[in-house]
Amino acid sequence: MFKIRGMRGYLSSSIGAPSVGLTCAAVLALPLTLPAAAAPERPAPTAHGATDDRRPAGATVPGSTQSLPLVPRTRERVFGAVPEQGVYREDVRHFSLVGVVWDNPGTALHGQVQVRTRSVATGKWSGWQDVETHNADHGADPDTAESTSGRVHGATAPLWVGDSDAVEVRVRADTEPADGDGRTGGSPSPLPSGLRLELIDPGAEPPPQGSPADASRTGVGLDDAEAGASAANNDLVPLGAAEIPTLSKKDTEREALALRGAAPAGTEPGEPYVGPRPRIVTRHGWGADEKLRERGFAYTKSVKAAFVHHTASGNNYKCAQAPSVIRGIYRYHVKSMGWRDIGYNFLVDKCGNLYEGRAGGVTKAVMGAHTLGFNSNSTGIAVIGTFTSAKPSSSAVTAIAKLTAWKLGLFGADPKGKTHLKSGGGNLYPKGKNVQLNVISGHRDGYATECPGKQLYSKLGSVRSAAARYQGR
Incomplete structure (x- = not known):
């Protein structure tokens, strides 16, 4: 897989972004650049193995995956700052399902993942939605060929958001208890490496083959x-x-x-x-x-x-x-x-x-x-x-x-x-x-x-x- 280059994280208060409330705003970084240009048509390799695999126009079964690297949203060297990463993008193609993935499938994400999206139908932004982070319980059994392929990543559950054309995600680490009584005040949990947002376009269902009157498709034309x-x-x-x-x-x-x-x-x-x-x-x-x-x-x-x-x-x-x-x-x-x-x-x-x-x-x-x-x-x-x-x-x-x-x-x-x-x-x-x-x-x-x-x-x-x-x- 490949990753799109040249993207920088955006805060909710970025230029062109609707104003929303933020947690711990005092330690959030300011935007460094305007949104990057639209992703290239063809995959290009990068460090984290992300990819944009949109099919060419006219493909039999359309659909695409856009992969956006998350960037830190907390200032460096701020003592006690809770790790937070995110991305804000308005220059993406349509998508309907989102999820966050990271490099090591054996690493758990101890934190909160929230996303909001802009509807194509209404042009309005949704409220913040929680994404289920505990997804390591799904997967191939240990030591099987599927689990040891070298291609498996850690991931949240996918979230269906409907036809959308802009997105913002924030991932904030949990704070570990300072002692055994469950009270907070300890050090923040580290976030997994290689966090990136996946925007999935499921594509349209291909039309039935053969006569429109047929109740089911025929085998003609199958690869x-x-x-x-x-x-x-x-x-x-x-x-x-x-x-x-x-x-x-x-x-x-x-x-x-x-x-x-x-x-x-x-x-x-x-x-x-x-x-x-x-x-x-x-x-x-x-x-x-x-x-x-x-x-x-x-x-x-x-x-x-x-x-x-x-x-x-x-x-x-x-x-x-x-x-x-x-x-x-x-x-x-x-x-x-x-x-x-x-x-x-x-x-x-x-x-x-x-x-x-x-x-x-x-x-x-x-x-x-x-x-x-x-x-x-x-x-x-x-x-x-x-x-x-x-x-x-x-x-x-x-x-x-x-x-x-x-x-x-x-x-x-x-x-x-x-x-x-x-x-x-x-x-x-x-x-x-x-x-x-x-x-x-x-x-x-x-x-x-x-x-x-x-x-x-x-x-x-x-x-x-x-x-x-x-x-x-």
């Missing part, structure tokens, strides 16, 4: 990467399908036996512990640019558990925008964070629509990067939104139950049961420890984290019961 991702679902739908349709329970049972090789399609089903197949929008359906991810797929032996997450990307999106949000998260995970593909195996929007996540086939045991330490023999399901205080929609909760009833049923797992997974290493369980977990668990059950948020986590009991009913238990 090798697109055909490969689509072919991973050929046991369910034709090449190029935009969605995997619903299936009755009886037909799902037959299909499950056929997938296991236990009986040919069309024969009477055996054990009926699999829920009806729900409708799932494929990667082709939400417009994944298959050239972004690594080629090939990564699999584990089985799916013994499902981990439920929230994306922590905010709730200010419409269901019609969900494919764009997913394309933004996908691009952020791959281009900004350095993962091989989007981390989640499935995603759910607030209307209960289900989406295929990491490529490799929805019926298969695809290894994700969703629950650090427990990605083997599990599947990760993320609800698009933030549910620390906001409640998830009943449609989203029902969709999780339907998806887990089907997916876990394909591997003979009881949604109300317990299972054992071997830890790959994390902050709750050491590597190699055999851990008992609920078959449907929250992310926080495998890693010390707020995810999937208090409000969504509290719904998992009803998810387990509903999923078991859908399976016929």
Whole structure:
């Protein structure tokens, strides 16, 4: 990756910037220069490996990442000054999703990240929005090829901000307690090195191929990467399908036996512990640019558990925008964070629509990067939104139950049961420890984290019961 050169940080009181209140204004640095010229069209290498990878006009799948280095906003040699970095830019191209990344994925960001953006539709600036900083709990297991690739960065959660054309971000370090009683007054925590702001344009979904009357796309015109991702679902739908349709329970049972090789399609089903197949929008359906991810797929032996997450990307999106949000998260995970593909195996929007996540086939045991330490023999399901205080929609909760009833049923797992997974290493369980977990668990059950948020986590009991009913238990 590359970094745009020649940019200087700006304060809220900069020339041309709307006036806003600032914390510790007495130690903030004054702007040194006017905004730099627009970023170059083609990538140019720099120290931190940032990049501007906008696709040329007319690209089949548009989308871009603009990477802006953060600069110090506190005066040098001021005793006791709390480290703060930021950037203010009005000369950027349109973007809809933001995040902050840094060099070392093993370094935590102990501090507050806030962003405000200017809406293209209204021309008005938003208020300051918090960006979730604790994102190290998502990712590939330690010592795997994905985690040791040398491309992985530390990162905040992504935040969906809608179509925007200007941005300001501020990152302020926490102050460590002076003693063990939790009172502040100690030294400030250092900020990670190489902080930069990522502005993601998810691009527009490519138009359907073939006749406009077709309900799904055809395989005509797919490149090798697109055909490969689509072919991973050929046991369910034709090449190029935009969605995997619903299936009755009886037909799902037959299909499950056929997938296991236990009986040919069309024969009477055996054990009926699999829920009806729900409708799932494929990667082709939400417009994944298959050239972004690594080629090939990564699999584990089985799916013994499902981990439920929230994306922590905010709730200010419409269901019609969900494919764009997913394309933004996908691009952020791959281009900004350095993962091989989007981390989640499935995603759910607030209307209960289900989406295929990491490529490799929805019926298969695809290894994700969703629950650090427990990605083997599990599947990760993320609800698009933030549910620390906001409640998830009943449609989203029902969709999780339907998806887990089907997916876990394909591997003979009881949604109300317990299972054992071997830890790959994390902050709750050491590597190699055999851990008992609920078959449907929250992310926080495998890693010390707020995810999937208090409000969504509290719904998992009803998810387990509903999923078991859908399976016929």
